[in-house]
Amino acid sequence: MTVSTHSNEMPAEQSWQNRWANMKVTLAPYGFLSPAIILFLIFNIFPLLFAAFMSFHLWKPSEGLGAMTFVGWENYYYAITDELIYKSLYNTIFMGVLSGVTMHLIAIPVAYILATYIKRFRNLFTGAFFMPFVTSTVAVALVFTNMYGENFGLFNSLLATFHEMPVIGSLLFFWVDPENPIRWLIDVAFIKPSIAGMQVWKFFGFQVVIYVSGYLTISSEIIEAAEVDGCTGFGKFWHIALPSIRPFIFFCITLNLIGALNMFEEPFVMLGKTGGTDSAGLTISMYMYLVGWVWEDFGTASAMSWFLFAFIGVVTGIYFLLFGKKGLGDS
Amino acid sequence: MIKTKHIVAAAITAFAAQATVADTELQLDGWPDMDKELALHQEEAKGAVGVDVKPLMNDWIAHHDKLKTAMATGQGAGDIVGVDVEFIGTFANAGGLVNLSKEYGADKFENLFPAYAWNQGRALDGDIYAIPYNSGPGVMYFWRDHVTASGMSIDEITKSWDSFFEFGAKLKEKGIPLVADASIIAQTIINTTVESGNSVYFDSEDNIIVTNDRFVEAFTLAKKARDMGLDASIGSWSGEWFEALNEGTYAVEFSGAWLGGFMERWIAPDATGKWGVANLPNGIYGTWGGSFFAIPKQSKNADAAWKFMEWYLMDEDKAVARFTATGGFPPLNAAYKDPAFQEPMPYFGGQKARALWGDIASKITPVKPNKGDAVARDVVFQALGSVLNDNQDITKSLKDAEKQIKRRVRAL
Numbered sequence: 001m002t003v004s005t006h007s008n009e010m011p012a013e014q015s016w017q018n019r020w021a022n023m024k025v026t027l028a029p030y031g032f033l034s035p036a037i038i039l040f041l042i043f044n045i046f047p048l049l050f051a052a053f054m055s056f057h058l059w060k061p062s063e064g065l066g067a068m069t070f071v072g073w074e075n076y077y078y079a080i081t082d083e084l085i086y087k088s089l090y091n092t093i094f095m096g097v098l099s100g101v102t103m104h105l106i107a108i109p110v111a112y113i114l115a116t117y118i119k120r121f122r123n124l125f126t127g128a129f130f131m132p133f134v135t136s137t138v139a140v141a142l143v144f145t146n147m148y149g150e151n152f153g154l155f156n157s158l159l160a161t162f163h164e165m166p167v168i169g170s171l172l173f174f175w176v177d178p179e180n181p182i183r184w185l186i187d188v189a190f191i192k193p194s195i196a197g198m199q200v201w202k203f204f205g206f207q208v209v210i211y212v213s214g215y216l217t218i219s220s221e222i223i224e225a226a227e228v229d230g231c232t233g234f235g236k237f238w239h240i241a242l243p244s245i246r247p248f249i250f251f252c253i254t255l256n257l258i259g260a261l262n263m264f265e266e267p268f269v270m271l272g273k274t275g276g277t278d279s280a281g282l283t284i285s286m287y288m289y290l291v292g293w294v295w296e297d298f299g300t301a302s303a304m305s306w307f308l309f310a311f312i313g314v315v316t317g318i319y320f321l322l323f324g325k326k327g328l329g330d331s
Numbered sequence: 332m333i334k335t336k337h338i339v340a341a342a343i344t345a346f347a348a349q350a351t352v353a354d355t356e357l358q359l360d361g362w363p364d365m366d367k368e369l370a371l372h373q374e375e376a377k378g379a380v381g382v383d384v385k386p387l388m389n390d391w392i393a394h395h396d397k398l399k400t401a402m403a404t405g406q407g408a409g410d411i412v413g414v415d416v417e418f419i420g421t422f423a424n425a426g427g428l429v430n431l432s433k434e435y436g437a438d439k440f441e442n443l444f445p446a447y448a449w450n451q452g453r454a455l456d457g458d459i460y461a462i463p464y465n466s467g468p469g470v471m472y473f474w475r476d477h478v479t480a481s482g483m484s485i486d487e488i489t490k491s492w493d494s495f496f497e498f499g500a501k502l503k504e505k506g507i508p509l510v511a512d513a514s515i516i517a518q519t520i521i522n523t524t525v526e527s528g529n530s531v532y533f534d535s536e537d538n539i540i541v542t543n544d545r546f547v548e549a550f551t552l553a554k555k556a557r558d559m560g561l562d563a564s565i566g567s568w569s570g571e572w573f574e575a576l577n578e579g580t581y582a583v584e585f586s587g588a589w590l591g592g593f594m595e596r597w598i599a600p601d602a603t604g605k606w607g608v609a610n611l612p613n614g615i616y617g618t619w620g621g622s623f624f625a626i627p628k629q630s631k632n633a634d635a636a637w638k639f640m641e642w643y644l645m646d647e648d649k650a651v652a653r654f655t656a657t658g659g660f661p662p663l664n665a666a667y668k669d670p671a672f673q674e675p676m677p678y679f680g681g682q683k684a685r686a687l688w689g690d691i692a693s694k695i696t697p698v699k700p701n702k703g704d705a706v707a708r709d710v711v712f713q714a715l716g717s718v719l720n721d722n723q724d725i726t727k728s729l730k731d732a733e734k735q736i737k738r739r740v741r742a743l
Contacts, residue, residue, distance in 0.1 A: 058741075061403035062425035078738065146570040151563065151580075153571075183564060188721050274713045277720040293396055295706045295739055296421065 055302035062296060075303035085304060087279060088287040089311070091192065095267075095283070096260025099196035103204045104252070108245075110204075111211030112237055126212055129205030137202070141269035144198045148184035148270075156181040185270055191280040195267050202266075203259070207252050214248035215241055250323060257319065261312055264289070284308055354383040355635040361386065361413030361622075362394045365464075368653040372643065382639045384411075391415065401627065402427040408627040410636040414461055416451055416621040417708070420530075420700030423454040423461055429626040432458035435637045443645055448662035450697035452623050461623035462644050463662035465653075467587025468691040469523060469617040471609045472594075474579035475680060477507055478607070485609050492552060495612040498582075499561040508563035508581040510556065511572060514715050517553035519585045521546060521711070523617025530699045532707035532736070539703075539736050541711055542729045550718055550725045557719050577601055585611065587619030588688035592658015595678040604680045608687055616695045621662070660688065667692065706739045 030037070055075050057068040079085060110129070114122050132140065147154040163169050163176035184194045218241060226240050264285040267275060273290055275282025282290075288308070292301030354377050359369060366386040376382050387409055389397060395418055401408035402425060414422050422428060431437035437459045441449055444463055452461035471489065478485055481501040488498040499509035510516065521531065524545055528535050540546075556562055563581045565571045575581055576599040584590070590598075591608065599606075611617065624644060626636045643649060650661035651669045666672070667689030675681040701707075714732040717723040 060425065061399050062421055062427060064402060064405055064425075064427055067426070078741070082738070149569065149571045151565065151571055152574060183720075186564060186566075186720050274709055277716045278723075279713065290709070293399065294709065296399070297739065 051302045051305060054298050055306055057299050059298045060296045061298055071299065075299040076307070078300050079303040079307050082304075084279065084282070084287060085284070085307070088275070088282045088284045089308075091275070091279075091281060092261060092263060092283040092285075095192050095196045095199070095263065095281075096256065098193065099199035099203070100253070100256040100260060102196065102200045103207055103256070104249070106200065107204045107207035107211055107252075108242070108249075109237075111208045112215060112241055114208065115212045115215035116236075116241075122212070126205075126209055129208045131205065132202045133206040135202070137265040138269055140198065140202055141266050144201075145185065145270050148194055150181050150183050150186070153181075153184070155184065185281075186277055188278050188280045191271065191276050195270065195281055198266060198270075199263075210248055210252055211245060214245035218244045254319075257316070261285075261308070354381050355632055357382050357384045357411060357632055357636055357639060358409035359384050359386045359411045359413070360394065360398065360409035361388060362391045363388055364657040364659065365413055368657055368659060371652050371656060372649055376639060376642065380635075380639050380642045382635050384639060398422070401629070405629055408629055410626065410630040410632045411624050411640065412627055413464065414623045414625055416467075416618075416623070416700075417705060419451055419461060419623055420702050420704045422625065423452065423700065424702045427628055428460045429628055429630070429633055429637075430458050431460060431462065431626070431637070434633070435641075437462065440641075440645055443664060444662050445664060445692045445695065447618055447695040447697040448621060448692075451621065451700055452625075453699070455702070461625040462640055464622045464624045464644060465589065465659035466621035466662035466692065467589050467619040467660060468688050468695060469519070469611050469615075469619045470586065470588050470591070470688060470691065471611050472584040472586065472590065473607050473609060474582050474605060475607050476579065476605070477502060477582040480505060480507075485607070489609055489612040492613050496552075496555065496559070496561070499556065500559065502582055503559065503561060509561040510583050510585075511563055511565040511567065511575060511581050513553045513556040513562040513719055514712070515553075515567075515585050516556055517549035517715050518712075519611060519615070519617070520549035520552065522619070523611060523615040525696075525698045527696070530701040531704060532711065533701045533703055537701070537703070537740075539707070539733050539740070541707065541733050541736065542726075546711070546729055547725060550715060550729065553715065554718055554725065573598055579605055585619075587621070588660040588685075588691070589620065589658050591676075591679070591684060591688075592654070592660075595676075596658060603678050607679055607682055608684045610687070610691065616691055618695055618698075621660075660692075662692070664693070703736065703740045707736050710735045710739070 054068075056070060056072060058071045058075070059068045114125055118125060150156065159173065159176045159182070160178045162173040163178060165173070182190060184190050222240060222244075223236060226236055231239060262285055263283045267281040267283055268286055268289075270276075271281040273286065273294060275286055284304075288301050288304050291304065292298050359365065366388045369384060369386050373384060376384055388394075394413065395415065398408060398412055398414070402422070408427075440462075445466070448463040448466040449459075452459050452463060454460050473485065473488075478488065478498075481488075481498055483494075483498050483501070487494055489495065502509055525531055526540075526543075526545065529540060532539065532541055534540050563575065565575050565581070576584070576594060579602065594600075594602070594606065624640055626633050626640070630636055645663070647661065647663045647665035647669060650663050650666045651671050653659050654661050654666070655671060661667075667686075672685040672689050673683060674685070676684045678684075710732045714723075714728040718725055718728050
């Protein structure tokens with residue numbers, strides 16, 4: 001309608017058309033982005049804001065939205081004065097560091113061997129190492145629970161078998177006591193290493209894949225030059241390969257950090273919701289789930305999640321500050 | 332000719348019935364085997380109550396998490412929801428369920444159910460919010476050969492905790508563990524010897540009572556069993572546990588009557604004739620598990636849902652049919668008079684196990700659920716783990732548990 005009234009005023013019509021055309025160009029990208037933006041707003045931004053809102057309220061979800069009562073900073077007070085939050089944070093970091101370091105100590109040399117010495121079956125091996133990573137965590141955790149079993153578990157049976165072997169038994173496995181098998185998932189001293197061990201098995205293949213591709217980026221000229229200079233097997237690994245994959249190591253450690261702080265399914269399946277004896281395997285994510293979903297205190301759980309957010313922020317900040325530039329290879 | 336006429340007439344009536352009254356569709360939210368049990372009467376319900384009940388099953392944890400979300404947001408729950416006894420205190424008092432006493436006069440059905448099961452569905456306001464679906468009278472399962480080997484009779488063994496431990500010591504000499512895990516002894520005492528007027532973890536004024544004599548005795552006896560080396564350290568529902576139940580690795584299991592059905596059908600089908608059932612030791616009666624049906628306030632078909640529940644849950648024949656199909660123990664007094672309850676059970680060596688379960692069900696004293704039960708239970712059993720597996724002091728652990736629960740109940 002508007003168009004027809006202005007039809008005899010050419011310049012105005014043109015400018016209107018121009019403006020519309022311009023607007024189409026500027027708006028079009030947002031139009032195309034809108035599904036993603038809408039989903040992002042609904043599933044990322046809204047929960048974030050809602051969690052912030054909840055953290056100032058006392059709320060038992062089964063009583064409905066109307067049951068929220070404003071309590072100010074009280075939830076934060078409860079969150080930071082809670083002994084278990086620190087214990088679970090400690091457990092999380094302990095298991096993360098233990099599994100992360102072990103994983104790297106295995107993945108870096110294994111990937112190097114695959115990349116340099118094994119040409120024909122490299123993909124087969126890499127694929128085999130990668131298998132655990134794509135296997136369902138819950139299934140893996142269930143299988144490991146059986147293998148860690150005290151009486152009929154695979155690990156204890158193996159130890160007992162080694163113990164009874166003629167020479168090896170008395171030299172290396174003299175400490176095994178078949179009468180008192182190791183309680184992998186019950187004894188406080190063994191819970192964290194047991195979970196970390198499973199994590200190493202599950203995730204090191206992923207790092208092998210990354211490191212193999214990392215090693216393959218090293219130009220053969222550098223290696224040949226080094227060989228001319230008399231650099232041999234271990235020297236090539238230590239002086240050339242390892243420094244060259246620094247950005248890859250940085251990437252893997254970052255993923256490790258995120259993965260470790262989110263650790264949930266493995267201990268949850270293997271130890272139950274309260275994290276086993278003395279909560280020795282309770283991770284921070286499990287604890288938030290326990291407080292929020294099982295104990296129905298969403299306010300405190302939200303406050304805890306903001307506390308965790310701040311903590312991750314600080315840790316990542318320090319990590320990037322210390323290793324960021326070097327890690328990304330722009331030294 | 333007459334026959335054809337009849338058939339035609341019947342067909343017309345059936346068609347007319349179907350055309351005039353469309354069945355109300357109801358959604359039943361729960362966890363397996365509620366779907367399998369529903370299938371037994373799904374078709375019949377269409378004709379009898381005019382409802383077409385569709386099951387929506389999730390695993391046990393996911394179902395209750397989903398239910399919490401639905402209650403929180405006011406939508407998404409089925410017309411009928413299953414609620415496990417572990418959460419009944421939470422949901423019954425949360426205000427999201429239909430008050431069945433006020434809306435439908437549910438109290439008139441009280442006498443159909445064993446008192447303990449019925450009262451678990453009662454909220455703090457005294458009204459009924461959930462109807463028992465199945466229940467778990469507490470039973471002692473024993474491996475017959477081990478009992479014979481000990482030279483003691485089952486009555487002697489269950490006479491008191493002392494004689495029970497004496498039995499354990501005799502087995503120990505033969506290298507047979509008494510129980511899977513010592514914590515089961517504590518669990519038995521905590522759940523079954525609740526002081527009158529109290530709930531399991533709280534007194535009538537909501538004070539925490541986890542440091543009282545019952546808890547100290549429970550922890551002490553469990554610790555004693557551990558120290559005497561009477562348990563096999565096998566966790567319930569683990570692979571080792573299934574294997575142990577098949578092979579009689581240990582002598583005694585305490586659980587609900589439903590475990591018998593589970594053992595026979597899928598946990599330990601090879602152990603036919605090997606297990607027996609008896610009363611819990613020391614003359615105690617108590618419950619192990621159980622679940623309920625309730626109607627969320629958000630349901631648009633609450634009346635139809637209640638009609639279906641009345642038809643489905645109050646009738647002993649249907650309850651017995653479910654029981655014989657899956658092992659879910661019926662919470663109906665009349666069901667225990669069913670001939671099926673007098674049958675000797677080959678799986679239990681010809682023992683009339685169901686009759687014993689029914690007898691136990693009628694003797695259990697009701698214990699009121701409390702809204703803090705879920706938190707308190709987690710904290711107390713965590714403390715028990717520390718005592719048993721990490722040698723922590725009993726009094727101190729219970730004091731710590733009390734402190735932790737106190738912090739938590741702020742939010743309840």
